[in-house]
Amino acid sequence: MTPEHWKRVGELFEAAVEQEPAARAEFLARAASGDGALAEEVLRLLASDESASLERFSTTPEADELRLTKAEVLVARGLALTRLGRANEAEVPLRDALAWREANMDENSPMVAESLIALAECYLSQGERAKARPLVERAKRIHRSHANLGEHLRAPLRKIEQRLAAR
Numbered sequence: 716m717t718p719e720h721w722k723r724v725g726e727l728f729e730a731a732v733e734q735e736p737a738a739r740a741e742f743l744a745r746a747a748s749g750d751g752a753l754a755e756e757v758l759r760l761l762a763s764d765e766s767a768s769l770e771r772f773s774t775t776p777e778a779d780e781l782r783l784t785k786a787e788v789l790v791a792r793g794l795a796l797t798r799l800g801r802a803n804e805a806e807v808p809l810r811d812a813l814a815w816r817e818a819n820m821d822e823n824s825p826m827v828a829e830s831l832i833a834l835a836e837c838y839l840s841q842g843e844r845a846k847a848r849p850l851v852e853r854a855k856r857i858h859r860s861h862a863n864l865g866e867h868l869r870a871p872l873r874k875i876e877q878r879l880a881a882r
Contacts, residue, residue, distance in 0.1 A: 720753070727757045736787030740794030751799050759793045784824070786812040790833050797833075802840035809834040825868050828857040832871045839878050851875055 727746055734742045739761065747754035791807035796802065813830035820827055831854040838847040855870055858864060 724760070728760045729754065731757055731761060736791055739788075739791035741800060743791075743795045744821065747799075749799075751801065754795055754799055755778070761832055762788055762792060786815045786830070788817075790830055793837060794833050795836045797840050800840075802837045805837045806834070806841075809837050815875060823857050823860045825857065825861055828854040828872070831857075833834040834873050834876055836871075836878075838879045839875065842877065845848060847875070851879060 727743065730746065731739050731742060743879035744849055747757070748833065771830045783882070789808040793805040793812065794812075796805035807833055809830065813827070816827045816830050832849040835847040835850040835854070838844070851872070855876075858869060858872055
């Protein structure tokens with residue numbers, strides 16, 4: 716890889732770290748301008764950065780929060796891969812994030828809904844409507860149980876519902 720490529724990777728990594736974890740996938744999809752290798756390298760650095768943090772602090776009181784952050788990174792990675800046209804590679808990190816959240820959070824947590832929506836988007840990108848539909852329905856039930864959810868949490872569900880209805 717060229718020095719210019721690594722400079723761009725570094726710039727994108729620094730900018731991605733500044734983003735909220737849930738917004739990183741969209742940010743990278745836009746910022747990488749369709750350059751899958753560039754986005755993948757930044758995602759690897761983000762995942763490595765999170766893994767190092769998890770290993771270093773796994774015995775501290777902050778460990779649970781760091782594991783949550785790892786789930787957020789997995790969702791961001793899965794969404795970025797999906798939006799870069801690599802949904803087949805996105806499925807495993809998205810399923811892992813969902814499994815962790817289901818095991819460690821309340822079943823009606825908005826974070827569980829976020830994982831469900833992300834995995835549904837991945838399945839839709841693969842043409843797997845039958846797999847996506849129950850995930851969307853479950854996310855809708857979770858959203859209905861939280862009357863005060865912000866728009867930033869509700870908008871992704873609406874987008875996925877529109878994609879399901881359009882086909």
